Amino acid sequence: MRLLILSSLLILVTTAAAAQDTLWTPLFNGKDLNGWQHVGEGRFVVENGLLKTEGGMGLLWYTGRKFGNVVIRVVYKNPEGKNSGVFIRIPEPPTEPWMPVNRGYEVQIDDHGDDYHCTGVLYSLTQAKARPSKPGEWNVMEITLDGPRTVVHVNGVLVTDYTEGDPVPPKKIWYEPDRGPRPLEGYIGLQNHGPEDVVYFKEISVRPLSHP
Secondary structure, three states: OHHHHHHHHHHHHHHHHHHHHHOOEEOOOOOOOOOEEEEEOOEEEEEOOEEEEEOOOEEEEEOOOOEOOEEEEEEEEOOOOOOEEEEEEEOOOOOOOHHHHHHOEEEEEOOOOOOOOOOOOEOOOOOOOOOOOOOOOOEEEEEEEEOOEEEEEEOOEEEEEEEOOOOOOOOOOOOOOOOOOOOOOEEEEEEEOOOOOOOEEEEEEEEEOOOO
8 A cells, every 4th residue: 555655646746747747948059149139239140959059248138028937947057167147027029238227137157156155145136045056057047027026046056046126235336227016927038258268058948937
């Protein structure tokens, strides 16, 4: 009987995991930039099924729709010392790369910054709870947009848990984002930071947010 119960539980867990995987919708098709648009300097190219940054500073944003109450999964590889970011809660279609900095949030990709400027934080706004990113390897970032709450896991480890209105440090330098509230839903994008910052993306997918 115990073996039967354990087998049944294993089947249920496996089935639930498989069902959850089917809920992911890929936003990058691995072939071209269909559904995406670039603003600013530089560009993104598709190389061997991967998105690769070139030059910058610019932003590749998804034109299909705004996102809120979803989980965004980004699989990326940043060689040692390279810089990029995932932008969320962008309020309107961007025409240049600085509006998303100041009116959305950048989830940072950079393993050399301090705890307010490293992978998985809302750039310069939140302090990292952990630093699990692995330079030069494929990493999985999951960004949960839950109403006014933003939660970021990197490789399954919690890095950020921020709710609108939580205290943040003051802006210290011009290129840090303006402080203030962001919308509950918005466009998303990927940053090409500069000519020396070559970063690769293998997957950008979303799924609906499910509460227990």
